[in-house]
Amino acid sequence: LVITSNDYIIPVGKTNSASGSGAIVGSVASITAAGVLDWSREMAGYLNGIEAVAADSSNNIYLGARAGTSPTNVPYIMKLNSSGVKQWARKIEGSASGTIWSASYPRRMAVDSSDNVYLVSNGDVNNSASGGVNNEAVMVFKYNSSGVLQWSRYIQGSISHMGTQSRITIDGSDMIISSYGQLQSPNYSMLFFKLPTDGSKTGSYTNPTYTGFTF
Numbered sequence: 525l526v527i528t529s530n531d532y533i534i535p536v537g538k539t540n541s542a543s544g545s546g547a548i549v550g551s552v553a554s555i556t557a558a559g560v561l562d563w564s565r566e567m568a569g570y571l572n573g574i575e576a577v578a579a580d581s582s583n584n585i586y587l588g589a590r591a592g593t594s595p596t597n598v599p600y601i602m603k604l605n606s607s608g609v610k611q612w613a614r615k616i617e618g619s620a621s622g623t624i625w626s627a628s629y630p631r632r633m634a635v636d637s638s639d640n641v642y643l644v645s646n647g648d649v650n651n652s653a654s655g656g657v658n659n660e661a662v663m664v665f666k667y668n669s670s671g672v673l674q675w676s677r678y679i680q681g682s683i684s685h686m687g688t689q690s691r692i693t694i695d696g697s698d699m700i701i702s703s704y705g706q707l708q709s710p711n712y713s714m715l716f717f718k719l720p721t722d723g724s725k726t727g728s729y730t731n732p733t734y735t736g737f738t739f
Contacts, residue, residue: 528583528606531557536587538573541566550574550589554608563608570600578633578641580669582606586641588630591615599628599645601667612671616643628663631690634699636721639669642694644701646687649680662687662703666723675723681732683707686715697721 525535533555541547550567552574567574569591576588583606590597602613616628628647635641645663661680667673680686683705690703701717719725719734726735 526577526579526585528579528585529581530583532562532583532606533557534577534579534585536574536577538570539566541568548573550587552577552585552587552604552608554585554606565604565608567602576630576633576643578635580635580639580641581637582639584611584639584669586633586635588633588643588645590628590630597627597629599630599643599647599665601630601633601641601643601665601671603641603669603671614667614671614673616665616676631687632692634692634694636694640674640721641667641669642692642699642721643667644690644692646690646703649678660684660686660688660705662690662701662717664692664699664701666721675736677719677723677726677734677736679717679732679734681705683715683732684709685712686732694721 536552538548539551541549550570550573553564554562570589574587574589578586585604587602589600599616603611628645630645633643643665647663648659649661661678663678665676686705687703693700698718699721703715704712705715707713
């Protein structure tokens, strides 16, 4: 759920298709500040409905979802205008060190002051390609408002379950990512990363490595 600058409420999730087919579809709606339904949309083809949402300064809406057949799921990012009309959609499919990831799960989105949109996801990256002892990673993608990819990065280290329940917040020229992982079994720890929004400063920092995808 996100609240736009004009105080409209945008809830997202999943539901059974109104067509009566029994299919699970993604759902998104716009509700006015007075609680009146403005519009609602069904979006077919997504495994777990709409999983992430953000809004920009013009009240355009950005959605994150995943599609495919488990365990080979790929994330999608899409833009709707304030009337719920789709502007564009992008399938995010690439590779880490030359090896395509096997699954990705959108978690949260954020928009900066220039209306660039960021999607943080967790997923599985091939061990031999990425050099990590565990294949879980936090994945971050930045698109401009026209749907052009600006950069893509992943954070990986010798940490199990890395990236699950990740969150992202934009703070000026920085992005702050929170997650959790299992550094030492059976205990879990919170993980926090503060990184520039221009995608720079890649490299290894103590345990995790922050590097890029190839598309």
